[in-house]
Amino acid sequence: MCQGSQLSVKVTGDTKNPTVGDTEKFTVTVSSSADCRWDAQKVKQTLVVTSGSDRIWSTDDCGSWGPKGSHEIKPNHPWSYEVSWPTKRSTGTCTLSQEALGAGYYVATVNIGSSDRFVMHMRG
Structure with a gap:
């Protein structure tokens, strides 16, 4: 079983300049220096979108928005x-x-263990 401390993470987005009203897709890549199985329910991952100190959106707000299952x-x-x-x-x-x-x-x-961020400049 993966421990949070074993995992590192990277996040990228479809575009650095999304347009208001479009859907932005993020790709989250989880890696480890050792073989392990990551259970998304036991070692939780959170993706949060902020603007300054304003919390806009989070996978914590809905279980179906984040990863599920167990992954090698x-x-x-x-x-x-x-x-x-x-x-x-x-x-x-x-x-x-x-x-x-x-x-x-x-x-x-x-x-998730570590953190990473992706900066976007949304256009109106």
């Missing part, structure tokens, strides 16, 4: 998955605000 991770053989952010604010349990976000800088940060 080996050195030089990382495991990747996609997270889709609909460029809207999450407002609670699996719900989204219908209010449009403004143009500006947004940062996607993923945490």
Whole structure:
């Protein structure tokens, strides 16, 4: 079983300049220096989108937005998955605000053992 301290993570996005109203897809790549099995329920991963100190959206707000299952991770053989952010604010349990976000800088940060971030400049 993978321990959080064994894992490192990288996040990339479809584009550094998404447009308000589009869906941004993030690819999260999890790697380990040793063979292990990562159970997404036991060693939790969180992807959070912020703008400054404002928390906009998080996989913590809905279980179906993040990874599921158990995955074998080996050195030089990382495991990747996609997270889709609909460029809207999450407002609670699996719900989204219908209010449009403004143009500006947004940062996607993923945490699992280590952390990584992807900076975007959203256009209106």
